[in-house]
Amino acid sequence: MHIKKTIRDLIAASAERARAAGQLAFDTLPAFEVEAAKHPEHGDLATNLALVLAKQARRPPRQVAQAIIDRLAAPEGMLRKVEIAGPGFINFFIADAFWYQVITEIHRLGPAYGNSEMGAGVKVQVEFVSANPTGPLHIGHGRGAALGDALANLLSATGHTVEREYYINDVGNQILTLGKSLYFRLRELAGAAVEFPADGYQGDYMKDLARDYLAAGHAAPGPEPQADDLLRLGRYAGDVILAGIKHDLDDFGVTFDTWFSETELYRQHLVDQGFARLKELGYLYEADGALWFKATEFGDEKDRVVRRRNGATTYFASDVAYHLHKFRRGFDRVVDIWGADHHGYAPRLQAAAQALGFTGRLQVILVQLVSLLRQGEPVAMTTRGGAFVTLREVIDEVGKDAARFIFLTRRPDAQLEFDLEVAKQQSSDNPVYYVQYAHARLASVFRQAAAQGIEVEEFDPARFSRLTLPEELAILKMLANYPELVEVAARHLEPHRITYFLTELAAQLHSYYYKHRFISDDVELTQARFWLVSGVKTVLAHGLGILGVEAPETM
């Protein structure tokens, strides 16, 4: 029942009629907006068409508005009032009865209310987290995880076919460094006086790993490590750490469809194929003994090396191959979520995507870093230094739902301050509980009704005319607007819009609940309210579902 679209069509048709009647002169209808009015005095919806059309029509906006209004052909009973306001806005006041339809709509669709077919037939991959398996996930990864997962849910709700993917960067010398780190910890355990390398991973988890390694019956390495040994140790450590990462993500409510290993790119010779493709297209050249990609042809600052003079391919080469592979796997769109510390890398990958013919199909979302505080004091977050707060600790301390909700109340491109003490101490005033409480409270209402022997009777739209309170209409309008909000959030790849909506809906509900009793002797009114708040419950659950936050029946 897209109200905005309905109004938009009415307006456009009216303008056309005015032109046909010689009342308005214009070539093509300019882009105009139909927006929800901010203030009640401005009605429900407003359009700026008269303002944007005035110049072309060479008449004052208010006269243009009048010409449009004169020819408006709205269905009987839909509009309560239409007026011209301010510089030339046309305000539409929708009749109360019109809003009742949304309850029927929610009743008909159930948990699917809010879903749409916007992305039908579009296959999209969301790649996120993709942290190197050299240490446990930290809070920054948590933000990326919450965002990626919510985004995937959002795209899925809007009809896209979605796959979640985690890219495991397990080639290159960091595995060697990892092996070296483990080696030195093992030597330490053996009582050898060794100096831990400065470039090693210094976190305590490496010590634990070393102990577990021995406890599992593996032989301690000798004093003269071979390159093979280090690599083997590195692989071992990587596997263990990756298992830990999976486990943490699982507890954070995030699961992936595919764990894609960089090693696989080489096993399948995809990197060479990537080179071949770029060469075929004429975007590769040799210079200074290295192989270069002409990134500058696609807007990057400089050309980029894909194979070094020593013959080794670069990380970028892997990524080119990886993304070529992604598109060949049939994804129409690919969304990559990276930490903002990699933002300088985006132009070259975009360049590669363009070179390969996938212009506009790759979107890179940069999620700004999380500055972590504990009671206002900054907490160091370097992986190498070892003193950092892990995602695990955050989950244990503040809880999955609260953490996810906090991450998802911020735009990705804004830095986020996360104070562990606040997130946890706040618990009773935390927005996440506010929203969850609204859901649980409604569940409780239905439990209470059942306990009193009051049943939710057969669905009967005729009773909705009893819903006349300002609170009830405000809620109806919010519910009616929800599906469009989901689409807008998906289009912009911004789950935080859902978060804010939910907080507002919960506020409306709490206020309504406090002022008016749902269960009363008035059977018709009670039933009408049941169906109304049942709709609220459904939408709260839907929105929380997108965020990956529980919608509890009790708290």
Place this chain on the structure above:
RNA sequence: GCGCCUGUAGCUCAGCUGGAUAGAGCAACGGACUACGAAUCCGUAGGUCGGAGGUUCGAAUCCUCUCGGGCGCGCCA
């Protein structure tokens, strides 16, 4: 030095890509439980949207300059 992100109430953040009188949550202050869950509600106070120009009917939003914060600028990953 160059590039990207950012600056909105005391604090943490929204502001639907240019709309009408800039919002919410904390924190502060004052009220509301013998009623469906007080993890709630009602009210008060709090702002030159970092600053200066410009674009136009109209700017927190777009452009230029400027100041402050974050990040990045390898034949590393």
